[in-house]
Amino acid sequence: MKKTSLWKEDADASAYPPLQNDLHVDVAIIGGGMTGLTAAHLLAGAGKSVALLEAWRVGGGTTGFSTGNLYATVEERMHAICSKFDSETAHAVAASRTAAIGHIENLVHRLAIDCDFHRRPWRLISEIPQNNKILEKEFHACREAGLDAYLETSTPLPFDISRALRIENQAQFNPMRYAKALAAEIIKAGGSVFERTPVLRIKEGSPHSLYTENGTVTADKIIHATHSPKGVRFVHTLMGVHREYAIAVKLNSNNYPEGIFWVMSRPHQHSIRAYTDSRGESFLLVLGEPHKVGHKKDNESCFRNLEAYAGARFDVKSVDYRWSAQNYRSADGLPYIGALDEKTGVYIATGFATDGLTYGTLAAMIISDLILDNENPWAKLYDPRRHNPLKSAGRFIKENVHVFMDYMHDLPYRAEAKIVSDIRPDEGKTVVIKGEKFAVYRDEAGVLHQVSAVCTHMKCIVNWNAEAKSWDCPCHGSRFTVDGRVIEGPAMIDLPKPETGKPH
Ligand SMILES: Cc1cc2nc3c(=O)[nH]c(=O)nc-3n(C[C@H](O)[C@H](O)[C@H](O)COP(=O)(O)OP(=O)(O)OC[C@H]3O[C@@H](n4cnc5c(N)ncnc54)[C@H](O)[C@@H]3O)c2cc1C
Structure with missing residues (x-):
């Protein structure tokens, strides 16, 4: 894998x-x-x-x-746009996103870009009748937004569903x-x-x-x-930063469903699509398990949950790829x-x-x-x-309460390990040394990688991301390598190493 x-x-x-x-x-x-x-x-x-x-x-x-899906609707759902704004706004969102997909398609054709671009249907799936009301609400919102939406009771998926919402002519590619x-x-x-x-x-x-x-x-x-x-x-x-997980699996049946599938699950949804690579090998991608960046200690469990989810619905032969990435949600x-x-x-x-x-x-x-x-x-x-x-108020307040709680949690005397020797191979922890907080990772060979734990963006304390082996800032999503180099997010300056240059 x-x-x-x-x-x-x-x-x-x-x-x-x-x-x-x-x-x-x-x-x-x-x-x-x-x-x-x-x-x-x-x-x-x-x-x-x-x-x-x-x-x-x-x-x-x-x-x-990413997943490589291109669709006019939005993760937040069209009914949320309709109720926060109005149907005119939802219409403009759908029209602008449709134009952007058209721009990609034009380039693909005009420049002969080999990226497996295909027009495909998008579906939102309710597996259980309890979710049908939300699905119907979304159907009406999509219609109000001018999208060609339909309700149906069967899909190409190999498991039972209660109801699905389908929009034709969306697209997929290799990003x-x-x-x-x-x-x-x-x-x-x-x-x-x-x-x-x-x-x-x-x-x-x-x-x-x-x-x-x-x-x-x-x-x-x-x-x-x-x-x-x-x-x-x-x-x-104004933004919340969330991490999400993906696996690409092979199936025994070779029965890979075509299209974009968002399956409603509690508390979040799963996204499913198939892809056949340039060697002709097919994979099913399953994504989900989002959480706020820097807020999940055992994030390896996100992959286990995805594998269990896929295994319960498809005849999974092998898990071939896994990855994760983060996204920023506006207020x-x-x-x-x-x-x-x-x-x-x-x-x-x-x-x-x-x-x-x-x-x-x-x-x-x-x-x-x-x-x-x-x-x-x-x-x-x-x-x-x-x-x-x-x-914006609801999410603005929620995100900033989280940031405030992260700052409180980050008070200088709070650390995850008392001394560096408490940190086991392939483990990262924060440690307070002479009143300063350090982010310390011991690699599999036992070598310590030690950097300041204070994010260079707005001074929150970074948290260990065990799956990606990075230091992630829970406040605004800056991420750093174990040696302190900026990976992504708003920070531009690397996490400094201790002045001595030697692990304590
Ligand atoms: C798991 C997951 C699945 C997704 N699936 C989909 C999907 O199916 N469809 C969809 O529409 N969206 C999807 N998204 C969202 C989508 O992938 C992103 O919103 C999109 O790729 C953002 O593109 P971008 O160019 O803005 O950012 P990025 O692709 O992140 O590019 C930003 C670039 O800036 C560079 N950079 C950062 N700092 C500096 C610096 N200081 N100097 C120079 N360069 C710098 C980075 O290295 C990076 O390459 C998904 C997101 C996630 C997390």
């Missing part, structure tokens, strides 16, 4: 060089996932000089750990192959792509300066296409896409929940229109400066 995503294995290994010199461009894009790549492609195609700076590898962030192809097209359009080039500091000004290890990029505009914007931003206080159920303010030319795209392959594409379309001074019919709807405290 491989501890990586299926998509990463089934994409070419093309690479781009790190930035090695100073550069001036019209637009600097931080992040090479769905959002950054699409924006860079659109802007380079429109004649702007563009540099895309990716900390690791293009597509290697959340995009390469990693699509990302790789877009990167190549950016170069063809005259843009630059730099990998292994983390942006370490940003100085906003005229022009803006983005500092990396071996070069500085100056730019008139910056796009934070980093899933969550870098630095300390108000928008971080009012809509993502934050657009300029941070009127003047500075800094753009963000975040709060996508698990709908960001489509929302990321839409964000790129909106932001490039804003930069190119084109009208965009949806820019206002997703504007990060929108004021809707009533629609």
